[in-house]
Amino acid sequence: MGLAPTRFPVKLVITVYRYNDFDRQFLRERVAQYRDQVKRRLSGALTEEEFKPLRLMNGVYLQLHAYMMRVAIPYGTLSAHQMRGLADIAERWDRGYGHFTTRQNIQFNWPKLVDTPDILAALADLDMHAIQTSGNTIRNVTTDHLAGAALDEIADPRPYAEWIRQWSTDHPEFQFLPRKFKIAISGGVTDRAVVRAHDIGLRLVPGMDGVAFDVYVGGGLGRTPVVGTRLFEQVPVSELLAYLEAIVAVYNLHGRRDNKYKARIKILLHTMGLDNFKKEIKSYIEQNSDAFNGLELADLARIQAGFEMQALPPREGGAYWERINAEPSFREWVERVVTPHRKEDYASVTISLKAHGQAPGDATAAQMRAMADLADAVGFSELRVSHQQNIVLPHVALADLPEVFERLCRHGLATANIGLISDLIACPGMDYCALATARSIPIGQRIATRYEPMEQLLGPLSIKISGCINACGHHHIGDIGILGLDKAGMEHYQVTLGGRPGLDTALGEKMGPGFSEAELMGALDRLFDRYLTLREASSEAFAETVLRLGTEPFKAALYGVEHAA
Amino acid sequence: MAKLVAPVVITANCLATGAVLYLGPERRWLGNFAGAQVYEDLSAATATAADVDDPATVIGVELVAVKISGSGAEPRHYREAIRACGPGAYALPGETGDNRVSV
Numbered sequence: 001m002g003l004a005p006t007r008f009p010v011k012l013v014i015t016v017y018r019y020n021d022f023d024r025q026f027l028r029e030r031v032a033q034y035r036d037q038v039k040r041r042l043s044g045a046l047t048e049e050e051f052k053p054l055r056l057m058n059g060v061y062l063q064l065h066a067y068m069m070r071v072a073i074p075y076g077t078l079s080a081h082q083m084r085g086l087a088d089i090a091e092r093w094d095r096g097y098g099h100f101t102t103r104q105n106i107q108f109n110w111p112k113l114v115d116t117p118d119i120l121a122a123l124a125d126l127d128m129h130a131i132q133t134s135g136n137t138i139r140n141v142t143t144d145h146l147a148g149a150a151l152d153e154i155a156d157p158r159p160y161a162e163w164i165r166q167w168s169t170d171h172p173e174f175q176f177l178p179r180k181f182k183i184a185i186s187g188g189v190t191d192r193a194v195v196r197a198h199d200i201g202l203r204l205v206p207g208m209d210g211v212a213f214d215v216y217v218g219g220g221l222g223r224t225p226v227v228g229t230r231l232f233e234q235v236p237v238s239e240l241l242a243y244l245e246a247i248v249a250v251y252n253l254h255g256r257r258d259n260k261y262k263a264r265i266k267i268l269l270h271t272m273g274l275d276n277f278k279k280e281i282k283s284y285i286e287q288n289s290d291a292f293n294g295l296e297l298a299d300l301a302r303i304q305a306g307f308e309m310q311a312l313p314p315r316e317g318g319a320y321w322e323r324i325n326a327e328p329s330f331r332e333w334v335e336r337v338v339t340p341h342r343k344e345d346y347a348s349v350t351i352s353l354k355a356h357g358q359a360p361g362d363a364t365a366a367q368m369r370a371m372a373d374l375a376d377a378v379g380f381s382e383l384r385v386s387h388q389q390n391i392v393l394p395h396v397a398l399a400d401l402p403e404v405f406e407r408l409c410r411h412g413l414a415t416a417n418i419g420l421i422s423d424l425i426a427c428p429g430m431d432y433c434a435l436a437t438a439r440s441i442p443i444g445q446r447i448a449t450r451y452e453p454m455e456q457l458l459g460p461l462s463i464k465i466s467g468c469i470n471a472c473g474h475h476h477i478g479d480i481g482i483l484g485l486d487k488a489g490m491e492h493y494q495v496t497l498g499g500r501p502g503l504d505t506a507l508g509e510k511m512g513p514g515f516s517e518a519e520l521m522g523a524l525d526r527l528f529d530r531y532l533t534l535r536e537a538s539s540e541a542f543a544e545t546v547l548r549l550g551t552e553p554f555k556a557a558l559y560g561v562e563h564a565a
Numbered sequence: 566m567a568k569l570v571a572p573v574v575i576t577a578n579c580l581a582t583g584a585v586l587y588l589g590p591e592r593r594w595l596g597n598f599a600g601a602q603v604y605e606d607l608s609a610a611t612a613t614a615a616d617v618d619d620p621a622t623v624i625g626v627e628l629v630a631v632k633i634s635g636s637g638a639e640p641r642h643y644r645e646a647i648r649a650c651g652p653g654a655y656a657l658p659g660e661t662g663d664n665r666v667s668v
Contacts, residue, residue, distance in 0.1 A: 042581060044621040062624065064648050067583035112582040430644060431652035442653055489642055 010343045011314075013148045013395055014307035015382040016079045017162050019127040026170075027124040030131065034058050035117035042114065055113075057137075057175075058120060059130025063434050066110045069119060070133040075143040075161040075185075076104030076385040078128075080372040083383055085126040087368035093119050098368065100353060100361040102425060102474055103182070104142050104385040105133060109432055131169060136177045138168035138248065142184045144192040145386035149341050149348045149394040154204045155211045157187035159304045160240070166299065167241055174248055178255035179263040181248065182220070194387065196228040196505040197221055197477060199265045200247060203503075208236045215243060217277075218269035219505075221471035226266040227505045231278055237300070239285075242292040246284040250277070310380045315345045315397035323402045329416075330405055336416040338401065345398055349379075351391040351408060352415040352423060356448045359441045360426045361389030370411040378404060387474075389425055390418065420455045421463060422448035425474055429467025429484060430491075436467035438484025438491040443517065450521060451528070458528060460541045464499075477501045479543045480527075481508040482520070493520045495558060497551045500543060511555045523558045530557035572631050573610045574601035574638065576648075577623040585648055592617055598649035603631060603638050 019027075034054070041051040055061075059070040071086070078086075086106060090098045093115045094108040101107055111119055123129055132139055141161045148156040164183060168174065174181075185202040186193040195201025201216035213235045219228025235243050251265045254272065269277055323330050339348040351371060354360050363371070371391055375383050378400040379393040386392055396404060408414035417423045424447060427433065429440030444465050451458065464478030468485075475481030481496035493515050496508030515523050530553060535545045546554060575588035586594040587601035592613070595601065604610035610628055618626040629645045631638040640646045647653065 042621070048580075048620055048624055062578060062583060064644075065583075065585055065651060066578075110583075114581045430647055439647070439653065486644075491643060 011312050013310050013312060013380070014156060014158065015310050015380055016077055016082075017074075017158075017303070017307050020306065023127070024124070027127075027129055030058075030129070031117060031120045031124050034120055038113060038117050053135065055116070056134040057131065058116070059133035060111075060113070060116050061134060061434070063109070063432050064430070064436075065432065067113055067116070068432065069108045069111050069116060069130055070101070071106050071108070071123060071128060071130050072133050072140045073105050073128075073385050074165050075141055075147070075158050076145055076387075077147075077158060078383055078385070080375040080379075080381040080383065082126045082128060083368050083372040083375070085122065085128070087365040087372070089119055089122055090365040090368065092122075097362055097364045099359070099428065100363065100385050100389050100391070102361075102387050102389060102427070102472060103140050104145070104387055105140055106385070107428070109428075135175075136179050136181075137175055138171070138177075138181045138183060141165050141168075142182075142193055142198075142387060144186050144188055145384045145388075145390075145392045146192060146339060146348055146394065147187055147384075149339075149346075150188045150190075150192075151340055151342050152189040153187050153342065154189065154206060155187050157185040157193075157202075157204055159300065159307060160202070160204070160237075161185050162303050162306075163241070163296075163300050164244065166303065167244070167296070173252065177248070177252055178257045179260060181251070181265070183244075191501070191503045194474070194477065194501040194505070195219070196503065197225075197474070197501065198228060199251075200244065201228050202240075205234065207234045209238070212236050213240055213243075215247075217247060218266040220264055220266050221474060221476045222264070223261055223469045223471075224264075224266065225471070225476045225507050226270075227507065228266075229269070229274065231274065231281075238294075238297055239292075241296050242285050242288070243281070245288070245291070246281045249284055250280045254280075310382075310395070312343050312346055312380075312395055312397075315399045317345065318399045319402050320398040320400075330402065333405055333414055333416040334401060336420070337418045341395065343395075346395055347398055347401065349393040349396050349401070349404055350386065350418045351393065351413050352417055353390050353413075354417055354423050354448065355412055355415045356417075356422050356452045357445050358448075360424055360444050363391070367411050367413055370407065370413065374404060374407055377407075388423065390423070417455065419460045419462075421451050421458055421461045422455055424448065424463040424465065425478070426465040427467050427472035429465070429473075433467060433472075435470060436484070437469070437486040438467050438493065440465040440467035440473055440482075440484055443482060443484070443493065443520070446517075446521065447524065451524075454528070457532070457538075458542065459538065460543070462543075474501075475499075476507045477505060478508060479546070480524075483514075485514060487514060491517060493517065495520075495523065497554055498543075498546050509551050511551065511558055523560075526557040526560060527554055530554055569607065569628055569630055571607045571610070572603050572605050572633060572638070573607060573628040574598070574603055574631055575610060575614045575617065575626065576601075576629050576645075577618075577626040580620075580622055580624050586623060587649075588613070588617060594623065598640070599637070601631075601638065603633070604628075 040046045099107045184193040184198040187204045196219045203214040215232040216228035384392040426440040426444035430436035465482040466473035466475040477499040483494045499508030589595040589600045630641040
């Protein structure tokens, strides 16, 4: 009954979760409610103060230039049909493009309020919605973009992510938490979901029932970055929801509501202390043991059965092997974007949404359709959104890679830069976001174009840019983090070095005073010169050199100080 | 946030569309900064802003500090300059630089 680990035979994968009649009816009713709320707002029956929480519950923000709708892509998985539908929405109600985010969602930057009920209705027809993409609720559960395909996977985390999504959606107690609440779940030995930078991070590990969960609590970036602490080990699948419910309930009860900068669970954990917090959790679970009586496991079984199962037929490499040896551009693309698959005649392909000079994470409607068509043709109709703001085809036969390359080239999607400096993350920043204190997209674009000629020389390097202290660009965990701030009415950019994601998450070290946009490029020039001088071999990545030598020589380079080494 | 000083213009977003609006002559909302009425008197601007704050049509009415140069008024702070001009991102492949809508 639902406890089998979601590790399938190598030739089988699960693709997307199929909504049932209940799910569809729920969405239809929600759209009808929202349509009436918009109507009442436009008629004046609702004030903005009354209406704002209602639109936010449906993912509708008012940004700098326009409304913005954030659409949930649960655990970053979507079908080709859904991607095509998002393209239609972008063309019909927006400006012909969408922005894929670091929470594996998509944002439309230009919808009109009057159109938002129709957009939600169109999303519902796609089995999609924008519920809990805003507000002080449990947000979209994120996971490994290589789930189900990764060589090192312990179990596919997505059925558990869907279980958590269904538990947390419209949860009656958790709609008005002290602050937003983010959960990530990782199923690989390598953490590709940045679990320790989340309010709750779950890591699948071998255990009872085949798998169990290590539970990390109190991570988060933002104004006060904290690396999550492993509070519970080997939590059985059968107890997972009880633990989650207890953690969120204790946070809901004790979390601060008087100061939004001190309202996240990481602050509560610090204030209460780990032992007291754990005691509260255990006590809550004991007192509410009746609430989790096994029915939730029947739900998990239903959810596991609700995912479409796909057999990966054996394929000969054929044209792939001929092409890889004969065509350097194809080989270079393969080396950069292709990840080995647990089935040896298959691979995962990362489609870069970071063409040099492009806004990171943006895709046009035409590009979305091209990716959907490709997924239908060679990718079992499934796509993933990665938190690095790229799109992934998780299961592609090696034999089909030449066709994938050719088709992506035709649509400007074959940039071979995954893991290089131009594969950077940038939040929307002040070009769009009402909270931002500086622009981030143009900084990313300048960096990508400026260093394009030397990005192979620089090797693996992650730059993450946030346009404000809220850190949507994850700047704390970049090899190089850039934080845009307003300093006396001028945009300034503060640099951090040495951050990294993964189970050994490290927060970048702030280097010193910020730079103007013009100064920043010069500072980065000096930083990269210093790296190229100090690295022991071309195989030593920037992060490794910083780890070996510490940040001091690089700080000196940033500020133009001569270094004796 | 720096203390607001005159001269100022009055801005808001359109409730129905979200579009950025500026209050022009004769208290008409306009879609471009160039047509905005400049107020030299902060008190008069504040009173006007309160008068035109119709919750059924606009949202977030506020004053924005501007400076006057040879080419007319322009926002003092870069945030408002970005808001007035639109996203400064590069154009899409195949689009002209005049059609900057990010991507």
